[in-house]
Amino acid sequence: MKKINIIALLIIAVVIAGILSMVGDFSSYQTFASAEDKPGKEFQIIGTLDTSEHAMHYDPIQDPNRFTFYAKDESGVTKKVVFSGTKPQDFERSERLTMTGRMENGEFKCSKILMKCPSKYNNDQIVVGKPS
Amino acid sequence: MEIQYLNEHLLPGQLGQFFIILSFVMAFTASISFALSAQSKNVPEQNAWRKFGVTAFYIHLISIVSIFSVLFYIIFNHYFEYHYAYSHSSKALPFKYLLSCFWEGQEGSFMLWAFWHALLSLSILHQKHKWVAPVMAVVSLVQVILVSTILGIHIGDFKIGSTPFILLRDQMSDAPIFAQANYLKMIEDGNGLNPLLQNYWMVIHPPILFLGFASTLFPFAYTVAVLWKNDYKDFISPLLKWSVFTGLTLGAGIMLGAAWAYESLNFGGYWAWDPVENSSLVPWIVMIAGLHTLMIFKSSAYSLKSTFVFFLLSFLLVLYSTFLTRTGVLGDTSVHAFTGDGDSLFYHLIFFMFLFLGIGFFLFFKNYKSIPDTKKEEEDIRSREFWMFIGSLVLIISAIQITYTTSMPVWNQMFGTKLTIANPVEHYNKIQLWITFLILVGSGFVYYLKFKTSNIKEAFKKILTPLLISILLTALFCYGQDIKSIPIIILMFAGLFSVCANLFYIIKVIKGKAIKWGGTITHIGFGLMLVGIIFSAYNKHVISVNRLGVALPMGKETDAENIKESAENVMLFRGISVKMDKYDITYIGDTVIGPNHYYRVKYQVRKDDTGHVTEEFVLSPNAQINPKMGLIASPDTKHYLTHDIFTYVTSTIDKSKISDTSKYESQEVVKGDSLFFSNGFMVFNGFDPKPHNANYNPESGDIAISANLKIYSFNKDLYEANPVYVIRNNQEHFIQDTVSDLSLYIRLSKIIPSEEKALIEYKQPDAMNDYIIMKAILFPYINVLWIGTIIMLVGFSLSFYKRINQK
Numbered sequence: 001m002k003k004i005n006i007i008a009l010l011i012i013a014v015v016i017a018g019i020l021s022m023v024g025d026f027s028s029y030q031t032f033a034s035a036e037d038k039p040g041k042e043f044q045i046i047g048t049l050d051t052s053e054h055a056m057h058y059d060p061i062q063d064p065n066r067f068t069f070y071a072k073d074e075s076g077v078t079k080k081v082v083f084s085g086t087k088p089q090d091f092e093r094s095e096r097l098t099m100t101g102r103m104e105n106g107e108f109k110c111s112k113i114l115m116k117c118p119s120k121y122n123n124d125q126i127v128v129g130k131p132s
Numbered sequence: 133m134e135i136q137y138l139n140e141h142l143l144p145g146q147l148g149q150f151f152i153i154l155s156f157v158m159a160f161t162a163s164i165s166f167a168l169s170a171q172s173k174n175v176p177e178q179n180a181w182r183k184f185g186v187t188a189f190y191i192h193l194i195s196i197v198s199i200f201s202v203l204f205y206i207i208f209n210h211y212f213e214y215h216y217a218y219s220h221s222s223k224a225l226p227f228k229y230l231l232s233c234f235w236e237g238q239e240g241s242f243m244l245w246a247f248w249h250a251l252l253s254l255s256i257l258h259q260k261h262k263w264v265a266p267v268m269a270v271v272s273l274v275q276v277i278l279v280s281t282i283l284g285i286h287i288g289d290f291k292i293g294s295t296p297f298i299l300l301r302d303q304m305s306d307a308p309i310f311a312q313a314n315y316l317k318m319i320e321d322g323n324g325l326n327p328l329l330q331n332y333w334m335v336i337h338p339p340i341l342f343l344g345f346a347s348t349l350f351p352f353a354y355t356v357a358v359l360w361k362n363d364y365k366d367f368i369s370p371l372l373k374w375s376v377f378t379g380l381t382l383g384a385g386i387m388l389g390a391a392w393a394y395e396s397l398n399f400g401g402y403w404a405w406d407p408v409e410n411s412s413l414v415p416w417i418v419m420i421a422g423l424h425t426l427m428i429f430k431s432s433a434y435s436l437k438s439t440f441v442f443f444l445l446s447f448l449l450v451l452y453s454t455f456l457t458r459t460g461v462l463g464d465t466s467v468h469a470f471t472g473d474g475d476s477l478f479y480h481l482i483f484f485m486f487l488f489l490g491i492g493f494f495l496f497f498k499n500y501k502s503i504p505d506t507k508k509e510e511e512d513i514r515s516r517e518f519w520m521f522i523g524s525l526v527l528i529i530s531a532i533q534i535t536y537t538t539s540m541p542v543w544n545q546m547f548g549t550k551l552t553i554a555n556p557v558e559h560y561n562k563i564q565l566w567i568t569f570l571i572l573v574g575s576g577f578v579y580y581l582k583f584k585t586s587n588i589k590e591a592f593k594k595i596l597t598p599l600l601i602s603i604l605l606t607a608l609f610c611y612g613q614d615i616k617s618i619p620i621i622i623l624m625f626a627g628l629f630s631v632c633a634n635l636f637y638i639i640k641v642i643k644g645k646a647i648k649w650g651g652t653i654t655h656i657g658f659g660l661m662l663v664g665i666i667f668s669a670y671n672k673h674v675i676s677v678n679r680l681g682v683a684l685p686m687g688k689e690t691d692a693e694n695i696k697e698s699a700e701n702v703m704l705f706r707g708i709s710v711k712m713d714k715y716d717i718t719y720i721g722d723t724v725i726g727p728n729h730y731y732r733v734k735y736q737v738r739k740d741d742t743g744h745v746t747e748e749f750v751l752s753p754n755a756q757i758n759p760k761m762g763l764i765a766s767p768d769t770k771h772y773l774t775h776d777i778f779t780y781v782t783s784t785i786d787k788s789k790i791s792d793t794s795k796y797e798s799q800e801v802v803k804g805d806s807l808f809f810s811n812g813f814m815v816f817n818g819f820d821p822k823p824h825n826a827n828y829n830p831e832s833g834d835i836a837i838s839a840n841l842k843i844y845s846f847n848k849d850l851y852e853a854n855p856v857y858v859i860r861n862n863q864e865h866f867i868q869d870t871v872s873d874l875s876l877y878i879r880l881s882k883i884i885p886s887e888e889k890a891l892i893e894y895k896q897p898d899a900m901n902d903y904i905i906m907k908a909i910l911f912p913y914i915n916v917l918w919i920g921t922i923i924m925l926v927g928f929s930l931s932f933y934k935r936i937n938q939k
Contacts, residue, residue, distance in 0.1 A: 086701055100555075
């Protein structure tokens with residue numbers, strides 16, 4: 001089993017090299033500030049919807065693929081986010097947003113939003129009706 | 133003071149809880165009995181313990197079936213005093229989805245899993261061979277742990293498992309509602325089933341997937357049995373049988389999941405490298421690697437150690453998969469991770485994993501030296517087994533890479549890092565592409581090599597024809613489909629090569645002996661799947677390109693690309709057709725059935741010169757506006773032989789929030805008169821003294837008459853309306869009729885009998901208030917993927933058939 005060991009080792013080496021070369025794919029969750037340092041590169045930012053100063057804007061008649069809102073990242077900075085898609089239903093109720101996109105001219109151009117809504121599946125709130 | 137609650141049905145719950153305890157105790161008893169039987173040296177004692185174990189296991193199986201039945205009874209009768217029924221079902225839920233309630237909750241899916249283990253064990257329980265006792269000891273021990281997750285008993289502050297029979301008032305004891313004895317009267321309905329699960333795919337996909345998960349236990353259990361007894365005779369046949377069976381069932385489960393995702397989720401495809409998908413794929417890959425190394429051992433006595441390791445790992449990875457998907461560890465990374473069921477399950481599953489990891493690998497290393505291995509000279513590089521082994525290693529590498537990246541949230545928790553991947557699909561694809569390439573090429577040429585050693589010249593001569601044909605086909609397809617990416621072309625070649633080489637092997641070498649086709653057919657299926665994936669994914673394109681909107685700077689080089697990236701949704705106002713690709717599409721109306729809101733979208737193809745419609749079909753994508761989860765869109769797909777048109781609604785308007793400001797217009801008409809509205813006209817056809825209107829319920833003493841109207845839309849559709857005029861208790865009532873496709877409301881508000889005249893009032897609320905925003909994607913040749921999948925599963929079935937008929 002000599003040759004096979006050598007080949008196995010070779011393959012493992014290639015794989016490790018391959019996986020190491022993929023390290024560039026990994027990135028930490030960023031803040032708007034750190035994404036601004038590398039404009040054009042795609043990042044994921046976790047934040048919350050901030051409607052304290054600016055309202056969300058979605059006008060499908062003008063453009064169904066543009067939805068803008070303001071989000072606050074984990075460091076507390078609020079930036080304008082431009083999402084190229086439709087406004088997700090019940091967006092205002094989201095608790096947390098994971099946004100994928102890039103910073104451009106002070107705006108976060110976002111291509112994907114994952115939203116966490118309050119207790120998505122098991123809602124341990126009882127809907128009470130009137131005694132019948 | 134204790135409150136005496138009214139109207140509760142406590143008996144089913146108590147009965148269910150009794151069966152849980154019984155099945156737990158019996159699994160434990162069976163495990164001990166089988167273990168004693170396996171350890172015993174004399175035959176009568178062995179038999180006595182084994183028989184005792186078999187009886188205990190039967191009671192265990194019956195208990196599990198009883199738990200199922202009781203829980204079903206509770207759900208079926210809507211006993212919302214039980215938390216499980218309350219949180220996973222509702223009164224309106226159709227019968228066919230009641231079963232899906234089981235696998236929405238963690239308790240139900242663990243029961244399903246345990247049920248499959250017990251059922252599959254029936255095939256072993258009555259055999260007489262030496263493996264029965266040790267294998268069943270392992271299986272029973274797994275059952276002990278599985279059932280313990282639904283025990284729901286407290287030992288001091290420590291809670292073991294959570295029972296599906298817990299009462300709502302115990303689960304949420306703080307809620308003020310439970311201060312009242314008749315609280316049940318106030319609970320009108322359950323929380324309902326997750327709408328994603330209200331789908332026929334979700335009735336069949338989870339049971340098959342869990343069958344696949346359950347199957348991985350048996351290669352594990354046999355491996356443990358072999359290592360435990362340190363006896364290396366007569367184990368190949370059952371191991372082969374079970375690993376092929378797992379390949380079949382788990383493969384089918386995974387692909388049913390892919391089909392479900394494609395048919396009813398709006399992820400825009402069948403595979404998204406989501407952690408939930410990955411973690412069910414990895415055990416399958418490792419099982420397939422084990423299956424191949426076992427074949428090597430069978431023919432050449434090599435690689436038994438690797439085989440054992442792979443079979444042990446496959447089951448452990450199923451446990452790990454459960455850990456990832458059920459404990460909420462995945463957090464933000466998965467679109468459809470299930471609920472976090474709390475800390476108790478977290479530690480429960482960690483214990484589960486490490487217990488069996490410990491048992492398996494303790495025995496493996498303890499007997500490491502006695503595991504058979506050839507001491508002969510080194511393997512020949514020209515032998516089939518050498519390349520099969522390399523192939524298995526490549527599969528394992530694939531599994532390692534997927535597991536490593538999928539486990540990112542686990543690493544993050546362990547090391548306090550916050551790593552993530554911005555674009556996971558690209559990340560997986562670029563590595564797995566080359567791994568798949570190696571697997572496909574290997575599965576193509578390896579059959580042309582012989583075990584021990586082969587004549588390379590001869591093998592090359594035989595393989596030349598399929599090689600040339602596949603090169604030719606690659607050129608043809610890549611040119612025809614305009615595929616320009618070099619890696620994709622290379623992968624396409626590998627897929628076609630695998631198909632051709634295996635096909636030729638059947639034709640030239642195995643010939644008529646269909647029973648022996650299993651392996652080759654499986655490879656052909658896999659190759660075709662890959663070709664189908666390339667076809668459908670490479671040229672998949674969004675056809676709902678919005679030409680009106682403003683292009684966003686998406687970082688692409690040309691404007692055209694920017695527009696394509698940014699504008700993948702079109703807005704459709706009701707009744708106004710929009711040009712999309714070669715289709716004229718029109719949103720023609722909507723229907724509400726249960727929780728589902730169907731939007732009918734008409735596709736028409738017209739001849740350019742005459743405008744004559746040559747093809748027409750209507751798709752009804754469905755969207756649920758769910759109060760808890762927002763918009764849940766399910767696509768509707770037009771299947772052609774060569775491509776699919778996949779359509780789903782991305783946004784709609786909530787009609788309840790729009791105030792209707794439009795006013796009725798009125799006109800007096802006699803029979804034969806017509807009335808015009810914005811997109812059509814109607815003709816008054818006369819009165820009908822016996823009104824036919826679904827909204828009108830006749831009462832005695834009514835004086836009622838309806839007007840019959842034929843309605844012609846400019847789209848050349850024909851409708852009918854029958855508004856009713858009623859005098860009831862000396863008062864006028866108008867029962868209007870609506871043509872929902874045209875959002876036209878019509879009523880009959882006056883009759884002038886002397887002149888046979890009718891006063892018709894009609895209105896059309898603003899069409900701008902009724903629209904959908906949708907996306908349409910074209911998947912070319914996706915049927916190749918599904919055909920490949922079916923062929924692969926047929927191949928596994930053939931192999932399985934061969935293995936069970938071979939003693």
